[in-house]
Amino acid sequence: MKLDNPDDCVDSDAWLGLWTAFRTIWTEEADRIGVVVGCSGGADSVALVRLIEAARRQTASPASLVIAHLNHGLRGEDSDRDEAHVRSLAEELGREVVVQRQKQSRQAPVQYDDDPDDRGGSGQRLDSDEASLRQARRRFLVQTAKQHGCRYIALAHTADDQAETVLHHVLRGTGSAGVSGMAISTPIEIDFIVRRPLLNVRRTLVRQALTEIRQTWREDLSNQESRYTRNWIRNEILPAIRQRLPGVDASLIRLAENQSQTDELLTRFGRQWFDAFVSCVLGSDSSRWLRIQTSFDRDASRLWKHDHELARDRAVITRGLQWMFQQYQLPMRDMTQTHWHRLCDLVLKPHDEPEMRSVGHLPGRMEMKSELHAVWIGPIRL
Numbered sequence: 001m002k003l004d005n006p007d008d009c010v011d012s013d014a015w016l017g018l019w020t021a022f023r024t025i026w027t028e029e030a031d032r033i034g035v036v037v038g039c040s041g042g043a044d045s046v047a048l049v050r051l052i053e054a055a056r057r058q059t060a061s062p063a064s065l066v067i068a069h070l071n072h073g074l075r076g077e078d079s080d081r082d083e084a085h086v087r088s089l090a091e092e093l094g095r096e097v098v099v100q101r102q103k104q105s106r107q108a109p110v111q112y113d114d115d116p117d118d119r120g121g122s123g124q125r126l127d128s129d130e131a132s133l134r135q136a137r138r139r140f141l142v143q144t145a146k147q148h149g150c151r152y153i154a155l156a157h158t159a160d161d162q163a164e165t166v167l168h169h170v171l172r173g174t175g176s177a178g179v180s181g182m183a184i185s186t187p188i189e190i191d192f193i194v195r196r197p198l199l200n201v202r203r204t205l206v207r208q209a210l211t212e213i214r215q216t217w218r219e220d221l222s223n224q225e226s227r228y229t230r231n232w233i234r235n236e237i238l239p240a241i242r243q244r245l246p247g248v249d250a251s252l253i254r255l256a257e258n259q260s261q262t263d264e265l266l267t268r269f270g271r272q273w274f275d276a277f278v279s280c281v282l283g284s285d286s287s288r289w290l291r292i293q294t295s296f297d298r299d300a301s302r303l304w305k306h307d308h309e310l311a312r313d314r315a316v317i318t319r320g321l322q323w324m325f326q327q328y329q330l331p332m333r334d335m336t337q338t339h340w341h342r343l344c345d346l347v348l349k350p351h352d353e354p355e356m357r358s359v360g361h362l363p364g365r366m367e368m369k370s371e372l373h374a375v376w377i378g379p380i381r382l
Protein backbone atom coordinates (compact mmCIF):
# COMPACT_ATOMS: atom_id res chain seq x y z
CA MET A 1 0.00 0.00 0.00
CA LYS A 2 1.28 3.43 -0.84
CA LEU A 3 1.24 5.81 2.09
CA ASP A 4 2.17 9.11 0.50
CA ASN A 5 -1.36 10.31 0.46
CA PRO A 6 -4.04 9.76 3.11
CA ASP A 7 -6.43 8.88 0.29
CA ASP A 8 -4.30 5.81 -0.40
CA CYS A 9 -5.30 4.50 3.01
CA VAL A 10 -9.05 4.93 2.74
CA ASP A 11 -9.61 1.25 3.31
CA SER A 12 -8.17 1.60 6.81
CA ASP A 13 -10.74 2.97 9.25
CA ALA A 14 -8.18 3.31 11.98
CA TRP A 15 -5.80 5.28 9.76
CA LEU A 16 -8.61 7.58 8.66
CA GLY A 17 -9.62 8.11 12.30
CA LEU A 18 -6.02 8.91 13.16
CA TRP A 19 -5.62 11.20 10.15
CA THR A 20 -8.80 13.11 11.03
CA ALA A 21 -7.73 13.62 14.66
CA PHE A 22 -4.27 14.71 13.52
CA ARG A 23 -5.69 17.15 10.95
CA THR A 24 -7.82 18.94 13.54
CA ILE A 25 -4.56 20.05 15.15
CA TRP A 26 -2.11 20.02 12.24
CA THR A 27 -3.78 22.56 9.99
CA GLU A 28 -2.71 23.58 6.48
CA GLU A 29 -0.89 26.49 8.03
CA ALA A 30 1.36 24.02 9.85
CA ASP A 31 2.16 22.41 6.50
CA ARG A 32 3.94 25.59 5.47
CA ILE A 33 6.35 25.58 8.42
CA GLY A 34 9.64 23.66 8.60
CA VAL A 35 9.49 20.86 11.17
CA VAL A 36 11.86 18.53 12.97
CA VAL A 37 10.07 15.35 14.06
CA GLY A 38 11.56 13.54 17.04
CA CYS A 39 11.39 9.86 16.13
CA SER A 40 12.40 7.06 18.49
CA GLY A 41 11.31 4.35 16.05
CA GLY A 42 8.35 3.56 18.35
CA ALA A 43 4.75 3.37 17.13
CA ASP A 44 3.67 6.89 18.06
CA SER A 45 6.56 8.76 16.50
CA VAL A 46 6.65 6.54 13.39
CA ALA A 47 2.95 7.33 12.91
CA LEU A 48 3.63 11.02 13.41
CA VAL A 49 6.31 11.02 10.71
CA ARG A 50 3.89 9.29 8.34
CA LEU A 51 1.09 11.74 9.13
CA ILE A 52 3.20 14.87 8.66
CA GLU A 53 4.61 13.43 5.44
CA ALA A 54 1.07 12.75 4.19
CA ALA A 55 0.02 16.29 5.12
CA ARG A 56 3.03 17.79 3.32
CA ARG A 57 2.16 15.86 0.20
CA GLN A 58 -1.53 16.67 0.38
CA THR A 59 -0.82 20.39 0.31
CA ALA A 60 2.28 19.97 -1.92
CA SER A 61 4.21 21.94 0.67
CA PRO A 62 7.91 22.52 0.00
CA ALA A 63 8.57 23.20 3.71
CA SER A 64 11.21 20.91 5.18
CA LEU A 65 10.53 17.83 7.26
CA VAL A 66 13.60 16.60 9.09
CA ILE A 67 13.46 13.28 10.95
CA ALA A 68 15.65 13.37 14.06
CA HIS A 69 16.75 10.45 16.20
CA LEU A 70 18.93 10.49 19.28
CA ASN A 71 20.53 7.12 19.85
CA HIS A 72 21.03 6.94 23.62
CA GLY A 73 22.93 3.67 23.15
CA LEU A 74 21.52 2.25 26.36
CA ARG A 75 20.16 -1.01 24.94
CA GLY A 76 23.13 -2.18 22.83
CA GLU A 77 22.13 -3.75 19.53
CA ASP A 78 18.49 -2.96 20.20
CA SER A 79 19.30 0.76 20.19
CA ASP A 80 21.13 0.34 16.89
CA ARG A 81 18.10 -1.42 15.41
CA ASP A 82 15.90 1.51 16.48
CA GLU A 83 18.28 3.85 14.71
CA ALA A 84 18.29 1.65 11.59
CA HIS A 85 14.50 1.61 11.60
CA VAL A 86 14.32 5.41 11.69
CA ARG A 87 16.95 5.69 8.95
CA SER A 88 15.10 3.31 6.66
CA LEU A 89 11.78 5.14 7.24
CA ALA A 90 13.47 8.43 6.26
CA GLU A 91 15.06 6.82 3.23
CA GLU A 92 11.75 5.37 2.11
CA LEU A 93 10.13 8.81 2.35
CA GLY A 94 13.11 10.58 0.77
CA ARG A 95 13.45 12.82 3.81
CA GLU A 96 16.57 14.04 5.55
CA VAL A 97 17.44 12.18 8.73
CA VAL A 98 19.66 13.50 11.50
CA VAL A 99 21.00 10.92 13.92
CA GLN A 100 23.17 11.63 16.89
CA ARG A 101 24.76 9.11 19.20
CA GLN A 102 24.69 10.27 22.76
CA LYS A 103 28.01 10.32 24.58
CA GLN A 104 27.65 8.36 27.78
CA SER A 105 28.80 11.17 30.03
CA ARG A 106 26.55 12.93 32.48
CA GLN A 107 25.62 16.41 31.40
CA ALA A 108 24.30 19.01 33.78
CA PRO A 109 20.51 19.04 33.69
CA VAL A 110 19.03 21.89 31.72
CA GLN A 111 15.53 23.08 32.42
CA TYR A 112 13.16 23.42 29.51
CA ASP A 113 10.12 25.57 29.95
CA ASP A 114 7.64 23.21 28.49
CA ASP A 115 8.64 19.91 30.03
CA PRO A 116 5.99 19.17 32.62
CA ASP A 117 7.90 16.15 33.88
CA ASP A 118 10.69 18.45 34.95
CA ARG A 119 8.56 20.52 37.26
CA GLY A 120 8.24 20.22 40.97
CA GLY A 121 11.17 18.52 42.63
CA SER A 122 13.88 16.02 41.98
CA GLY A 123 12.15 12.69 42.70
CA GLN A 124 14.05 9.41 42.74
CA ARG A 125 17.44 9.01 41.15
CA LEU A 126 16.16 6.69 38.42
CA ASP A 127 13.49 9.17 37.51
CA SER A 128 16.02 11.95 37.32
CA ASP A 129 18.13 9.72 35.02
CA GLU A 130 15.07 9.43 32.82
CA ALA A 131 14.61 13.21 32.99
CA SER A 132 18.25 13.67 31.89
CA LEU A 133 17.65 11.49 28.83
CA ARG A 134 14.57 13.52 27.99
CA GLN A 135 16.55 16.73 28.35
CA ALA A 136 19.33 15.40 26.14
CA ARG A 137 16.67 14.70 23.48
CA ARG A 138 15.29 18.21 23.82
CA ARG A 139 18.76 19.72 23.46
CA PHE A 140 19.36 17.63 20.36
CA LEU A 141 15.98 18.47 18.79
CA VAL A 142 16.40 22.21 19.41
CA GLN A 143 19.90 22.10 17.96
CA THR A 144 18.64 20.21 14.89
CA ALA A 145 15.82 22.74 14.43
CA LYS A 146 18.36 25.58 14.63
CA GLN A 147 20.67 23.94 12.12
CA HIS A 148 17.89 23.26 9.64
CA GLY A 149 15.99 26.51 10.00
CA CYS A 150 12.86 24.75 11.30
CA ARG A 151 10.44 26.49 13.63
CA TYR A 152 8.45 23.48 14.76
CA ILE A 153 9.58 20.50 16.79
CA ALA A 154 6.95 17.77 16.61
CA LEU A 155 6.66 15.17 19.35
CA ALA A 156 4.35 12.18 19.35
CA HIS A 157 2.86 12.35 22.84
CA THR A 158 -0.59 10.76 22.94
CA ALA A 159 -3.64 11.09 25.20
CA ASP A 160 -2.31 8.09 27.16
CA ASP A 161 0.97 9.92 27.76
CA GLN A 162 -1.05 12.89 28.98
CA ALA A 163 -3.05 10.79 31.46
CA GLU A 164 0.15 9.14 32.74
CA THR A 165 1.89 12.51 33.07
CA VAL A 166 -0.96 14.06 35.04
CA LEU A 167 -1.27 11.09 37.39
CA HIS A 168 2.51 11.04 37.85
CA HIS A 169 2.49 14.70 38.82
CA VAL A 170 -0.45 14.32 41.17
CA LEU A 171 1.19 11.38 42.94
CA ARG A 172 4.56 13.07 43.16
CA GLY A 173 3.12 16.35 44.35
CA THR A 174 2.88 19.22 41.95
CA GLY A 175 1.75 22.77 41.45
CA SER A 176 -1.03 23.81 39.10
CA ALA A 177 1.30 23.76 36.08
CA GLY A 178 1.99 20.06 36.64
CA VAL A 179 -1.70 19.16 36.73
CA SER A 180 -2.15 20.96 33.39
CA GLY A 181 0.04 18.30 31.79
CA MET A 182 1.42 18.89 28.31
CA ALA A 183 0.12 21.46 25.86
CA ILE A 184 -0.56 20.94 22.16
CA SER A 185 1.75 23.90 21.41
CA THR A 186 4.46 25.26 23.66
CA PRO A 187 7.11 27.85 22.89
CA ILE A 188 10.62 26.67 23.62
CA GLU A 189 13.79 28.74 23.67
CA ILE A 190 11.96 31.76 22.21
CA ASP A 191 12.35 30.84 18.51
CA PHE A 192 10.79 27.38 18.45
CA ILE A 193 7.45 25.76 19.11
CA VAL A 194 6.95 22.22 20.34
CA ARG A 195 3.87 20.72 18.66
CA ARG A 196 2.06 17.62 19.88
CA PRO A 197 -0.49 16.77 17.18
CA LEU A 198 -1.36 13.34 18.66
CA LEU A 199 -2.23 14.62 22.11
CA ASN A 200 -5.93 13.81 21.64
CA VAL A 201 -5.32 10.35 20.20
CA ARG A 202 -5.33 7.08 22.13
CA ARG A 203 -2.27 4.87 21.83
CA THR A 204 -4.37 1.87 20.77
CA LEU A 205 -5.68 3.78 17.73
CA VAL A 206 -2.12 4.58 16.64
CA ARG A 207 -1.10 0.93 16.77
CA GLN A 208 -4.24 -0.25 15.08
CA ALA A 209 -3.74 2.29 12.28
CA LEU A 210 -0.12 1.31 11.73
CA THR A 211 -1.03 -2.37 11.71
CA GLU A 212 -3.79 -1.78 9.14
CA ILE A 213 -1.48 0.11 6.80
CA ARG A 214 1.27 -2.45 7.42
CA GLN A 215 3.74 0.07 8.76
CA THR A 216 6.19 -1.51 11.20
CA TRP A 217 7.64 0.07 14.32
CA ARG A 218 10.11 -0.81 17.04
CA GLU A 219 8.98 -1.95 20.46
CA ASP A 220 11.10 -0.69 23.34
CA LEU A 221 10.98 -3.68 25.67
CA SER A 222 12.46 -1.68 28.54
CA ASN A 223 9.15 0.22 28.67
CA GLN A 224 7.61 -2.96 30.02
CA GLU A 225 9.83 -2.89 33.09
CA SER A 226 8.42 -0.87 35.96
CA ARG A 227 11.69 0.42 37.41
CA TYR A 228 10.94 3.98 36.39
CA THR A 229 7.95 5.50 38.18
CA ARG A 230 6.55 6.56 34.81
CA ASN A 231 6.54 2.97 33.50
CA TRP A 232 5.16 1.69 36.79
CA ILE A 233 2.21 4.07 36.41
CA ARG A 234 1.75 3.00 32.76
CA ASN A 235 2.13 -0.76 33.32
CA GLU A 236 0.66 -1.35 36.75
CA ILE A 237 -1.14 1.57 38.36
CA LEU A 238 -3.35 2.82 35.52
CA PRO A 239 -4.41 -0.70 34.42
CA ALA A 240 -5.35 -1.48 38.06
CA ILE A 241 -7.39 1.73 38.38
CA ARG A 242 -9.06 1.11 35.00
CA GLN A 243 -10.48 -2.21 36.26
CA ARG A 244 -12.60 -0.35 38.77
CA LEU A 245 -12.84 3.06 37.09
CA PRO A 246 -12.76 2.54 33.32
CA GLY A 247 -13.07 6.28 32.69
CA VAL A 248 -9.92 7.19 34.61
CA ASP A 249 -7.93 8.25 31.51
CA ALA A 250 -10.71 10.56 30.32
CA SER A 251 -11.02 12.03 33.83
CA LEU A 252 -7.30 12.76 34.03
CA ILE A 253 -7.30 14.33 30.57
CA ARG A 254 -10.32 16.48 31.48
CA LEU A 255 -8.61 17.53 34.70
CA ALA A 256 -5.58 18.65 32.67
CA GLU A 257 -7.75 20.58 30.19
CA ASN A 258 -9.66 22.42 32.90
CA GLN A 259 -6.54 23.17 34.86
CA SER A 260 -4.64 24.43 31.84
CA GLN A 261 -7.32 27.07 31.22
CA THR A 262 -6.92 28.39 34.76
CA ASP A 263 -3.20 28.09 34.40
CA GLU A 264 -3.12 30.14 31.19
CA LEU A 265 -4.94 32.93 32.96
CA LEU A 266 -2.47 32.85 35.82
CA THR A 267 0.45 32.90 33.41
CA ARG A 268 -1.04 35.91 31.63
CA PHE A 269 -1.26 37.84 34.91
CA GLY A 270 2.18 36.58 35.92
CA ARG A 271 3.72 37.92 32.68
CA GLN A 272 2.02 41.27 33.10
CA TRP A 273 3.27 41.44 36.66
CA PHE A 274 6.80 40.65 35.41
CA ASP A 275 6.60 43.39 32.74
CA ALA A 276 5.45 45.93 35.30
CA PHE A 277 7.72 45.13 38.22
CA VAL A 278 10.95 43.50 37.03
CA SER A 279 13.96 45.13 35.41
CA CYS A 280 17.47 43.89 34.68
CA VAL A 281 20.20 46.11 36.06
CA LEU A 282 23.92 46.12 35.31
CA GLY A 283 25.95 45.78 38.55
CA SER A 284 29.14 47.75 39.29
CA ASP A 285 31.35 44.75 38.39
CA SER A 286 29.46 44.22 35.08
CA SER A 287 27.42 41.38 36.63
CA ARG A 288 23.68 41.69 36.17
CA TRP A 289 20.96 41.79 38.76
CA LEU A 290 17.23 41.50 38.52
CA ARG A 291 15.44 44.26 40.37
CA ILE A 292 11.91 43.54 41.49
CA GLN A 293 9.99 46.69 42.22
CA THR A 294 7.75 46.21 45.23
CA SER A 295 5.87 49.52 45.24
CA PHE A 296 3.42 51.03 42.75
CA ASP A 297 5.30 54.20 42.00
CA ARG A 298 6.67 53.43 38.56
CA ASP A 299 4.86 54.34 35.37
CA ALA A 300 5.09 50.76 34.23
CA SER A 301 3.04 49.62 37.17
CA ARG A 302 0.21 52.06 36.50
CA LEU A 303 -1.68 49.13 35.05
CA TRP A 304 -1.81 47.57 38.47
CA LYS A 305 -2.58 50.68 40.46
CA HIS A 306 -6.29 50.19 40.23
CA ASP A 307 -6.00 46.57 41.26
CA HIS A 308 -3.68 46.38 44.23
CA GLU A 309 -5.04 43.05 45.35
CA LEU A 310 -4.20 41.30 42.10
CA ALA A 311 -0.72 42.84 42.07
CA ARG A 312 -0.15 41.46 45.54
CA ASP A 313 -1.70 38.06 44.94
CA ARG A 314 0.71 35.27 45.90
CA ALA A 315 -0.24 33.03 42.97
CA VAL A 316 0.27 35.89 40.49
CA ILE A 317 3.61 36.92 42.00
CA THR A 318 4.89 33.35 42.11
CA ARG A 319 3.94 32.83 38.47
CA GLY A 320 5.55 36.17 37.58
CA LEU A 321 8.73 35.10 39.37
CA GLN A 322 8.72 31.76 37.54
CA TRP A 323 8.29 33.60 34.25
CA MET A 324 11.22 35.82 35.25
CA PHE A 325 13.39 32.73 35.87
CA GLN A 326 12.46 31.39 32.44
CA GLN A 327 13.17 34.66 30.66
CA TYR A 328 16.62 34.96 32.18
CA GLN A 329 17.27 31.21 32.06
CA LEU A 330 17.94 31.03 35.77
CA PRO A 331 18.27 27.55 37.26
CA MET A 332 14.70 26.66 38.18
CA ARG A 333 15.09 22.91 38.62
CA ASP A 334 16.42 23.20 42.15
CA MET A 335 13.93 25.81 43.28
CA THR A 336 11.67 24.27 45.92
CA GLN A 337 8.30 25.49 47.15
CA THR A 338 10.15 26.95 50.14
CA HIS A 339 12.35 29.06 47.83
CA TRP A 340 9.32 30.38 45.92
CA HIS A 341 7.50 31.17 49.15
CA ARG A 342 10.54 32.95 50.55
CA LEU A 343 10.90 35.06 47.41
CA CYS A 344 7.22 35.81 47.33
CA ASP A 345 7.28 36.86 51.01
CA LEU A 346 10.18 39.18 50.30
CA VAL A 347 8.39 40.79 47.38
CA LEU A 348 5.30 41.29 49.51
CA LYS A 349 7.23 42.58 52.47
CA PRO A 350 10.73 43.89 51.71
CA HIS A 351 12.80 45.57 54.37
CA ASP A 352 11.57 48.94 55.42
CA GLU A 353 15.06 50.49 55.65
CA PRO A 354 16.67 52.15 52.65
CA GLU A 355 20.00 50.23 52.91
CA MET A 356 20.30 47.12 50.84
CA ARG A 357 20.75 43.95 52.90
CA SER A 358 21.59 40.40 51.87
CA VAL A 359 18.75 38.11 52.92
CA GLY A 360 19.75 34.67 51.75
CA HIS A 361 20.79 32.47 48.86
CA LEU A 362 19.06 30.69 46.01
CA PRO A 363 20.11 27.63 43.98
CA GLY A 364 22.68 28.40 41.29
CA ARG A 365 24.80 30.47 43.70
CA MET A 366 22.46 33.42 43.52
CA GLU A 367 21.91 35.86 46.30
CA MET A 368 18.80 37.72 47.38
CA LYS A 369 18.99 41.28 48.63
CA SER A 370 16.27 43.46 49.98
CA GLU A 371 15.84 47.20 50.38
CA LEU A 372 13.02 49.65 50.66
CA HIS A 373 10.72 49.18 47.62
CA ALA A 374 12.85 46.54 45.89
CA VAL A 375 14.18 43.00 46.00
CA TRP A 376 17.32 42.08 44.06
CA ILE A 377 18.39 38.68 42.69
CA GLY A 378 21.78 37.98 41.20
CA PRO A 379 24.40 38.02 40.03
CA ILE A 380 23.31 36.40 36.78
CA ARG A 381 25.22 35.73 33.60
CA LEU A 382 23.30 36.48 30.43
Ligand SMILES: Nc1ncnc2c1ncn2[C@@H]1O[C@H](COP(=O)(O)OP(=O)(O)OP(=O)(O)O)[C@@H](O)[C@H]1O
Nearest residue numbers: 038039040041042043044045068069070155156157
Ligand atom coordinates in the same frame (compact mmCIF):
# COMPACT_ATOMS: atom_id res chain seq x y z
N1 LIG B 1 15.42 8.67 20.86
C1 LIG B 1 14.62 9.65 20.40
N2 LIG B 1 15.02 10.45 19.40
C2 LIG B 1 14.22 11.44 18.94
N3 LIG B 1 13.00 11.70 19.43
C3 LIG B 1 12.54 10.92 20.42
C4 LIG B 1 13.31 9.86 20.96
N4 LIG B 1 12.58 9.26 21.93
C5 LIG B 1 11.42 9.91 21.99
N5 LIG B 1 11.36 10.92 21.10
C6 LIG B 1 10.26 11.86 20.87
O1 LIG B 1 9.79 12.29 22.13
C7 LIG B 1 8.43 11.90 22.31
C8 LIG B 1 8.16 11.52 23.71
O2 LIG B 1 9.09 10.57 24.17
P1 LIG B 1 8.66 9.27 24.93
O3 LIG B 1 9.85 8.65 25.52
O4 LIG B 1 7.52 9.61 25.82
O5 LIG B 1 8.15 8.46 23.68
P2 LIG B 1 8.26 6.92 23.30
O6 LIG B 1 7.77 6.11 24.45
O7 LIG B 1 9.60 6.60 22.78
O8 LIG B 1 7.13 6.90 22.18
P3 LIG B 1 7.13 6.79 20.63
O9 LIG B 1 8.48 6.64 20.06
O10 LIG B 1 6.24 5.62 20.41
O11 LIG B 1 6.57 8.07 20.17
C9 LIG B 1 8.24 10.75 21.32
O12 LIG B 1 6.88 10.64 20.98
C10 LIG B 1 9.09 11.18 20.18
O13 LIG B 1 8.44 12.14 19.36
